[in-house]
Amino acid sequence: MKTTPNTTEQLALDNQFCFALYSTNLALHKLYRQLLAPMNLTYPQYLVMLVLWERDDITVSEVGERLFLDSATLTPLLKRLESAGLIRRQRSRQDERQVIITLSESGRALQQQATAIPASISCAMACDSATMHDIKQQLEQLRQRFQQA
Structure with a gap:
């Protein structure tokens, strides 16, 4: 007969999947902060730059779709990148809304x-x-399942 863990055990921090993911994410962001400091980029700014290095000359909404960010979150990031002289933002001639x-x-x-950043991350992960x-x-x-839930 299967026993059900008691409520206290179910709610123990060390038993939480979300905390394992969260704390791993914190450690990863700390590493990225160190790697990105010489470039004067934050991690979210780095993600925007990755999108643009793949494909330049795209709309804000296309960047948002790639990063799963809405324009209210993305706009301040883009403004800071523009102030740093890394990007230009301009209205589309075909559609002024874009x-x-x-x-x-x-x-x-x-x-x-x-x-060098991806290799540094790979090295820190210490796996093949x-x-x-x-x-x-x-x-x-997992992300896809959560989005569908």
């Missing part, structure tokens, strides 16, 4: 500095690329 984000020369040049890929894939599947 704002197009374009990398500046400084923003493009920053990509070269960022090339197949394991890292599997973990990433499992997290993506």
